[in-house]
Structure formats: structure tokens, C-alpha cells
Amino acid sequence: MKNIMFIAPPAAGKGTQAELVVDKYHIPHISTGDILRDISKEDSEIGHYVFETLSSGKLVKDEITYQLIEERLKNSDCRNGFIIDGFPRTLNQAIEYDKILANLGYSIGNVIYININEKTLEKRITGRRICEDCKTIYNINDPNNAPQIESICDNCGGKLYQRNDDNLASFQTRYKMYQEKTEPILNHYREMNVLHEVNGEDTVENVFNEIDKIISE
Numbered sequence: 001m002k003n004i005m006f007i008a009p010p011a012a013g014k015g016t017q018a019e020l021v022v023d024k025y026h027i028p029h030i031s032t033g034d035i036l037r038d039i040s041k042e043d044s045e046i047g048h049y050v051f052e053t054l055s056s057g058k059l060v061k062d063e064i065t066y067q068l069i070e071e072r073l074k075n076s077d078c079r080n081g082f083i084i085d086g087f088p089r090t091l092n093q094a095i096e097y098d099k100i101l102a103n104l105g106y107s108i109g110n111v112i113y114i115n116i117n118e119k120t121l122e123k124r125i126t127g128r129r130i131c132e133d134c135k136t137i138y139n140i141n142d143p144n145n146a147p148q149i150e151s152i153c154d155n156c157g158g159k160l161y162q163r164n165d166d167n168l169a170s171f172q173t174r175y176k177m178y179q180e181k182t183e184p185i186l187n188h189y190r191e192m193n194v195l196h197e198v199n200g201e202d203t204v205e206n207v208f209n210e211i212d213k214i215i216s217e
């Protein structure tokens with residue numbers, strides 16, 4: 001099993017696809033968000049630093065993130081492949097990540113780019129509704145996933161709500177950041193011949209089938 005990295009714009013379904021891969025292949029899902037949250041609970045110098053940084057809404061220094069990722073990847077459960085999630089987000093981080101892998105004797109593996117149109121993402125974001133009670137997720141802009149009545153859950157009759165950050169302005173900010181910071185990573189891995197592109201416009205199931213083909217090769 002090769003290591004897997006996903007690169008995708010916000011709301012492209014990266015998290016869902018990562019879970020599907022984990023369910024099928026039982027490899028660890030290395031999420032930098034989880035690593036940071038875990039370390040922030042530790043009573044140590046680095047734990048306190050991460051706790052304070054996250055609490056104040058700032059970004060953890062890259063050097064600290066690199067160190068934590070390297071430590072996590074050293075664990076024996078990563079020797080037979082893993083998914084890295086939420087990292088790298090910039091070209092500099094990608095270059096540093098390559099070095100970490102080389103240090104540990106790991107290969108980059110497959111970098112999977114979920115390619116999806118900005119307008120599709122806008123529709124997904126602005127149409128997303130969540131049930132207050134059973135947490136079922138709907139999309140009023142997607143006929144295959146819309147509730148019968150726009151504000152009521154089909155499953156349990158609960159009220160549907162929209163998350164605060166599921167709005168156009170917030171999406172556009174995140175998308176712009178992705179274009180500026182993350183997109184340059186694509187060329188980096190394309191030049192290394194490890195980049196695979198999948199069509200993110202398709203259904204969750206079909207996107208997963210495409211991904212599965214790549215990683216089972």
C-alpha cells in the first residue's frame with residue numbers, strides 16, 4: 001500500500017473520501033488537526049504552546065507542525081501506508097514534507113488531486129443543511145440529496161439549519177487561499193510524476209471508485 005495525500009479545494013469531499021479509503025484499507029488517517037488537538041491537551045512545553053496558539057486562533061509554527069508530523073509518522077502503524085490529511089497546505093510545507101518522508105525512508109506514494117469546479121463547490125456550500133437532531137446532511141441545491149421540505153428532516157422531522165461558515169463569502173475567502181497557497185503544490189507533484197487527478201464533479205461513489213483504482217494499482 002502506497003502512502004496517500006489528497007489535494008482538493010475546500011468542500012470538495014476530501015474528508016469523505018479519506019474515510020472511505022480508511023474503511024476499505026484500514027490504514028491510519030493522519031490528520032494534522034487531530035495531532036494538534038491531541039498535543040494541546042498534554043502538560044508539556046509544546047502542549048502549552050499549541051494550546052495557547054490554537055485558543056487564540058493563530059497558526060501553529062511550521063517547525064512545530066513538521067516535528068509533530070515526523071513523530072507521528074515514525075509510529076509502526078504507518079509503515080504499511082497512511083493517509084495524510086490537512087497537510088501540506090503550501091509549497092514550502094510540501095518541500096519540507098518530502099524531506100520528512102525521505103528521512104523516514106518513506107516514499108511520497110500517490111498524490112490525489114480532486115479536481116472540481118468552483119461553481120459546483122459554491123452550490124454545495126450554500127445548499128448544505130444539517131438536521132439539528134439526527135445530524136443528517138442534505139443539500140437543497142442537489143436534487144439527489146435535497147429534503148422533501150426545505151427546512152425539515154426527512155428522517156426524523158427535525159429542523160434543518162445552515163452552519164455559520166457555510167456561506168458564500170466565507171467559502172470565497174477559503175477558496176482564494178487555496179488557489180494562492182495550495183494549488184502550487186500540484187505542479188510540484190506533477191513534475192515528480194506522482195500526481196493523479198480525479199473528477200470531483202461525479203458522485204461520492206464514483207469518485208471513490210476512481211481513487212480506489214489509483215491506489216490499488
Ligand SMILES: [Zn+2]
Binds near residue numbers: 133
Ligand atoms: Zn433528522
